Amino acid sequence: GGLNWSNVSPTAYIYNSFSYTSPDIATAVSVGGKTAYTTNAGLSWTNGSDLPASGIAITTNSSGNAIVVGSGGNIFSSMDYGTSWSNNTQKIKPLVIRGGFMKNSSTAYIAGYGGSAYKSTDGGLNWKVIPTNTTKNLEDIGENNGNVVLCGSNGTILVSTNITVPAPEWTAKNVTTATKQNRHLAFSGVRGYITTSDGKILVSSDYGGNWMEYYSGSASLSGLYMLTESLGYAVGEKGNIIKITPAPPVSLLKGIRPAKLSDTHCEGDFAIAVGTGVILKSEDGGKSWKNI
Numbered sequence: 001g002g003l004n005w006s007n008v009s010p011t012a013y014i015y016n017s018f019s020y021t022s023p024d025i026a027t028a029v030s031v032g033g034k035t036a037y038t039t040n041a042g043l044s045w046t047n048g049s050d051l052p053a054s055g056i057a058i059t060t061n062s063s064g065n066a067i068v069v070g071s072g073g074n075i076f077s078s079m080d081y082g083t084s085w086s087n088n089t090q091k092i093k094p095l096v097i098r099g100g101f102m103k104n105s106s107t108a109y110i111a112g113y114g115g116s117a118y119k120s121t122d123g124g125l126n127w128k129v130i131p132t133n134t135t136k137n138l139e140d141i142g143e144n145n146g147n148v149v150l151c152g153s154n155g156t157i158l159v160s161t162n163i164t165v166p167a168p169e170w171t172a173k174n175v176t177t178a179t180k181q182n183r184h185l186a187f188s189g190v191r192g193y194i195t196t197s198d199g200k201i202l203v204s205s206d207y208g209g210n211w212m213e214y215y216s217g218s219a220s221l222s223g224l225y226m227l228t229e230s231l232g233y234a235v236g237e238k239g240n241i242i243k244i245t246p247a248p249p250v251s252l253l254k255g256i257r258p259a260k261l262s263d264t265h266c267e268g269d270f271a272i273a274v275g276t277g278v279i280l281k282s283e284d285g286g287k288s289w290k291n292i
Helices: none
Strands: 015-020 026-030 035-038 055-060 066-070 075-078 097-102 108-112 117-120 138-144 147-152 157-160 182-188 191-196 200-204 212-216 221-228 231-236 240-244 250-254 261-267 270-275 278-282
Touching (some): 108 147, 138 191, 147 182, 182 231, 191 221, 191 231, 221 240, 231 261
Parallel strands (some): 015 055, 055 097, 097 138, 138 182, 182 221, 221 261
Antiparallel strands (some): 015 026, 026 035, 108 117, 138 147, 182 191, 191 200, 231 240, 240 250, 270 278
């Protein structure tokens, strides 16, 4: 399986991230502020409204709310599944925000360089600083069963059980400092996964409290999505796509080798990945792949 991928990109943009609000509706953001959306589970894509800054990461919820963090500390929000966007007047500092997620229609988190982290309780309209006690560059933030987890440069993994106090305590859970960068974080059930710049996938089996190495490959990994505790995909350099399964734990699927893939998603047997000039899809969980 995994011999071919279908390229369904509307135009050759460099897609940084995308997010699904339902099995049929998704929005992708790119370098240069280009956006694209699908309403038919990725079968076709339409160019959306342009953003005035590059979109670095997008997070959405099932109500159609979407938040994009962009270059220059810009934050954009949408109430219509990413069809149109408004620019939040609040500028985030420092100016490089790398990742985030929406827990529900009101609560959202973002994190970025210089140890910066923020929380919103009004759907992204206003943001409050989360003290992190680190100056490391953060790539992503997540919450699971009361644990808030940060990941970033030099193998950084920080966990806090109470960020509502003025000075939250953070515990370092670094698996190895040899890792240059922990890039993306995803939770499903009790399990959490992190991709790294040196081709590793880390796993937690206690809601993000502790981490260990789960998979080691040769190509840098970035995007990550978990449908269940033991089914998901990780993507990265050279078109590499890693399918995370119960047994064997991880199997390698071959993508379009020149492409740098940055984000991924799956729903049942349907899987999709975005990257440099491509949006790719598979419709049978990797058993067979076709070019269209």
